[in-house]
Amino acid sequence: MSSPMPTTAGMPRDALHQEQITQAAIALLDEGGIESLIMRRLGSRLGITAAALYWHVKSRHDLLLLAADTVWGQTPLPALDGLEWRPALLVMADNLRSMLLRHPWLLAAMTIQPLDGPARDRHDEHLLAVCEASGLTRREAERAAQSVVTFAIGAALAGTPRPYVSFGLQSLLDGVEARLAART
Numbered sequence: 001m002s003s004p005m006p007t008t009a010g011m012p013r014d015a016l017h018q019e020q021i022t023q024a025a026i027a028l029l030d031e032g033g034i035e036s037l038i039m040r041r042l043g044s045r046l047g048i049t050a051a052a053l054y055w056h057v058k059s060r061h062d063l064l065l066l067a068a069d070t071v072w073g074q075t076p077l078p079a080l081d082g083l084e085w086r087p088a089l090l091v092m093a094d095n096l097r098s099m100l101l102r103h104p105w106l107l108a109a110m111t112i113q114p115l116d117g118p119a120r121d122r123h124d125e126h127l128l129a130v131c132e133a134s135g136l137t138r139r140e141a142e143r144a145a146q147s148v149v150t151f152a153i154g155a156a157l158a159g160t161p162r163p164y165v166s167f168g169l170q171s172l173l174d175g176v177e178a179r180l181a182a183r184t
Contacts, residue, residue, distance in 0.1 A: 069117030100156035
């Protein structure tokens, strides 16, 4: 007769899921940045060995990708039904800035390596759809979306207070609106 699975912190090892590992990794990252994401430290937090983590994630890099994609997936997106493009872009930029301020490790990680995943792709496609809803061509919408993302990242890096960010984005969108008006 085999003995039951050993437990750690009252939980069978097979009860640990990738989502739990990812959430614990995000907590570590939020507390101490990229340098704090050490498999031994994460394993200790979860009550398992670092080696046991590799049953759930291939590498520290893969864990960072999972953490980044989870954070992107938690960023709210405005509904596209009945969309007014300017307020939607302002909301998306503010949500992105706020997410980056809550998870500053993501800014540092993005400068080191691409952290694209399904949630980031969903966010970018949604932003592009909002920009296209303004009447911009696909190419113009791509440029506008990239400008909004760049502005939001810069505001997060600088820790710019919301009123200044809103003013800057409004000014950027005034330029987009002027381009659209010049066409008619």
